[in-house]
Amino acid sequence: MDISQVIKQRRSIRSYREIELEDSKLNRVLEAARLAPSANNRQEWKFIAVKDKLLREKLAEAASRQYFIAQAPVVIAACATESQSVMRCGQPRYTVDISIAVSFMLLQAAELGLGTCWIGAFDEARVKEILKVPDGIRVVAITPLGYPAEEPGPRPRKDFDQIVCFDVYK
Amino acid sequence: MDISQVIKQRRSIRSYREIELEDSKLNRVLEAARLAPSANNRQEWKFIAVKDKLLREKLAEAASRQYFIAQAPVVIAACATESQSVMRCGQPRYTVDISIAVSFMLLQAAELGLGTCWIGAFDEARVKEILKVPDGIRVVAITPLGYPAEEPGPRPRKDFDQIVCFDVYK
Secondary structure, eight states: OOHHHHHHHHHHHOOBSSSOOOOOHHHHHHHHTTTTGGGGOOOOOOEEOOOOOHHHHHHHHHHTTTTTHHSSSEEEEEEEEEEEEEOTTBBBBBHHOOOOOOOHHHHHHHHHTOOOOOBOOOOOHHHHHTTTTOOOOEEEEEEEOOBBBBBOOOOOOOOHHHHEEEESOO | HHHHHHHHOOOOOOOOOOOOOOHHHHHEEEHHTTTSSOOOGOOOOOEEEEEEEEHHHHHHTTTOOOOOOHSSEEEEEEEESSSOOOOTOOOBBBHHHHHHHHHHHHHHHHTTEEEEOOOOSSHHHHHHHHOOOOTEEEEEEEEEEESSSOOOOOOOOOOOOHEEEEEEEE
């Protein structure tokens, strides 16, 4: 499938089949993160693939009780191992780097027929406690990963002309 | 080309052929951003595609004098039209949303044989001045977009086991 097809078809999946995910597929998704670019190629990241059911349930609880998260056979927590640097443009480097890596995983997963859902609504302190994440490490995003149990309808998007302009801001 | 191939082959491109980019290709890249997910599907973004040569030269100047940026026939500036919201996990929503959209563009561009280079080293105030970006709008990232004039070598990555762990942080 080419990338534009994957991008067109990808949806955030909020219902998962409770069946195992093959390690080969999980590894391909994690590999997409490994190969993502990062500022100065620093790769200051760590990806926790949570398979343990009890831990997944605790994560769902900590993520505003979005219980569908625990339905998925794997939950990935994307962590930044360095979080002090700010880019010259003013953006935190770690937030950007981890977001790129997770974006790559979303698309790789979609191509493999797997669902994901970017979760930003979670209690970071509680997630760190559950996953024994050391002080100084930030958890930037989590996503369930597994086989979709739903085919969500189309998500409306703004028109091209509304979000694109040329040469100067309009 | 499948996504894992694109991800494997993609490199940050720092040298561009000074030839025009077809609008059909530019539009496909921008379309990848349009279809990207965002928190609550808010799509609080605007993408400025800069073709004007003088403006591109000014942008390169404002981006720590990385003059290769202006070689590319198009420079895309990715802007957030809302930048106050913070997700429950503590991350700024706009930084994440724009990073996802730009990530999707990087991969779509790579599939089309086009080069990009995520630029975070720029003077945001100066870029806003050049592109007439209103107060309250943030410029999160810029990237040149065009045909590569180089085939950069492989970029080393950490080993899989160094950046992946299971169930809890290790």
